Amino acid sequence: MSESAANPKHLYTADDLHSFSPDRDLGFPGEFPFTRGIQPTMYRGRLWTMRQYAGMGDAEESNRRYKFLLAHGTAGLSVAFDLPTQIGYDSDDPMSLGEVAK
Numbered sequence: 001m002s003e004s005a006a007n008p009k010h011l012y013t014a015d016d017l018h019s020f021s022p023d024r025d026l027g028f029p030g031e032f033p034f035t036r037g038i039q040p041t042m043y044r045g046r047l048w049t050m051r052q053y054a055g056m057g058d059a060e061e062s063n064r065r066y067k068f069l070l071a072h073g074t075a076g077l078s079v080a081f082d083l084p085t086q087i088g089y090d091s092d093d094p095m096s097l098g099e100v101a102k
Contacts, residue, residue, distance in 0.1 A: 028040070029041070029042060049075050049076040050075065050076070051074075051075075051076040051077060051078045052069050052074045052076070052077055052078070053078045053080060062079075082099055082100050083099050084096035084099050084100055085100070
């Protein structure tokens with residue numbers, strides 16, 4: 001481990017950015033490398049979306065729920081996947097046995 005990683009500073013300043021160039025490395029909002037956010041106006045031009053978590057149950061039940069929520073004004077859905085998928089396991093991982101597609 002390097003000395004700087006072992007003993008981090010309590011405060012970093014522009015003097016610590018030896019090879020940093022704002023023109024080259026910072027970019028503009030909505031442009032690569034997205035250091036100032038993914039939207040040019042950030043959230044001044046678009047309000048946050050309140051999402052409804054849905055997708056528990058079988059495919060037919062989930063589909064009914066999505067349609068119900070959208071018909072009643074939900075602006076965004078967050079889909080619930082099976083637990084192994086949510087935590088990054090492959091469906092054929094032994095830890096996923098009996099849980100995939102629930």
